[in-house]
Amino acid sequence: MELLLFNIFNGLIIGLFYALMALGLSLILGLNGIINFSHGAFLALGGYLAYSLTPTIGFWGALLVSPFLVGIIGLVVEHLLIRPLYERDPLYSLLLTFGLAMIMQDLVRTFWGATGLPFSVPAALSHPLSDVYFFVTGYRVFVVVLSLTATAALFALLQLTRVGVRIRAGNADLETVSALGINIYRLRAINFGVGILFAGLAGVLAAGRLGLTPTMGASLIMPSFVAIIVGGVGSLLGSLVGGIIIGVAAGLVTTYYPAASDVVIYLIMALVLIVRPRGLLGQEGLLE
């Protein structure tokens, strides 16, 4: 029983990493219309930057600063490389971010080394909160709370602010939004930056839980795609739900049949695609 709870809780944490990443990917997929393969590389960059910043500004400072730094790098990348591709076939932005992911992963490896690095979280967070459920450490609870807070903030941004309304409107019909006199280039840049910021945040949180390796992002990005497909393309809430579902499912399966824990999320995806091709919360008719 404890093992089961342990694995489900673990799955929930991993699922939240997937969800944070899927939210960013989903945002960018929606308004910018690109699959950002380099998302995982930005995630790794977030983790590594936090690692290098921690000695100077401490864990809390790094947690705050690193995602924004990554977001700013994202803005630069968007401006220089991605902006020229908006009017072109989606194939090209896909290939560009794919190549970018290779370059970034290689640079991270060159700067910080190929071997894994430990990323220690403050002692206040690493103690178990309960004697029986030893796995409920402060850090894991913290990850859950912070992920949900960040997600809530994102939804508030989209629902309540002017920029958020424009982003949502742009998802529905970018041409009309542009015709109404809104600078869609700036809008897409902001959107891209916010998406990358989420990748950076997920990177810092994942570093504390999984440690740092140059390929950490590459191993998280595939399940994030699955989370988007399961949750439904075009739905941010779907990405969140999808991430949590596959994370918990993988955790559950780990208890009974560890070898299948990677495969099960793809089976869930295949099942969803057969029964409900648009995903659990996906919009009808979107690019069908």
Place this chain on the structure above:
Amino acid sequence: MNTPVAEETNRSKAASATGTTGATRWLPALVVWGLLLTAPFWLPLVGGYTSLGSRVLIFGLVTMGLNLLLGFTGGLSFGHAAYFGLGAYGTGLMLKFITASTPLAMLGGMLLGGLGATLFGPLTVRRRGIYFAMITIAVGQMFYFVAVRWNSLTGGEDGLTGFSRTNIHLGGWVIDLHQPLVFYYFTLLFFAIGCVIVWCVLNSPLGHTFIAIRENRRRIRFLGVTTGVYIWIAFAISGFLAALAGSLYALLNNFTSPQDLNWVLSGDFVIICVLGGMRTFWGPLVGSVIYVVAQDYLSSITVNWMSFIGAIFVAAVLFFPWGLLGFFQQQMRK
């Protein structure tokens, strides 16, 4: 993206899509086959080796099949390494556990990969554009994890070893596949078969439908054509060709690794098509030459070869979107 072809007939449309018109129609093919048939003799002169030639042919075969879907039908598949890898694993497993016959093992690998594509194709064809791409990646990645986790059968992360290609006995003749030179021509034979298949498809009504779907999917739908079925057919054909190539790849290396199934390899296949020119018949082969040679060379001179390969991706997208042959084609039209 749409070329104005309204006044052209179907026939010349297919011809322009395959890169040739009128009298020059057979010239590129003659040059290509001349070079390929003599490759083992001039490759050492330019610093290459025979197995490098075989690799170029194998990558050319899989990307030519992929291009049928990618360049001619407009289906953005980012998961073809899965079917390539299934072909490789199928062949390796057959040789290791079931039979010592190379042709039978190849058939097994080809069926495994081809039927895999045929079976999983319908999951993807309902969406288009980037979502099609995303679903093909994720579906493809499923096979990767099966190969990594099913340790007892596939050797897990270390890959499948313990098999090797065997000689083929044809009546009194023995084809000694162990010699790289013989294996090169063996590969060339299957590459040629692949080319003929793709050529015939492109010049048939089926191929014309593929191109029409690429040009304007909605309009074709209005004509009462079930576009999904045609994309599925393109998916299946390209899956079979990918599996055939994968099977040859397993024989070439006498080894299969999970990397042969990974989405990174799928990305390589797509960039190969783009580098050579997606809208051209020989583009994938040209792309394979560039890519395989670049990778072989870069990984021998620098540990940061990944950055350079990535830079090739970025540069190709930003400055060379039509690929080498597409670029020449445009110059010739002017």
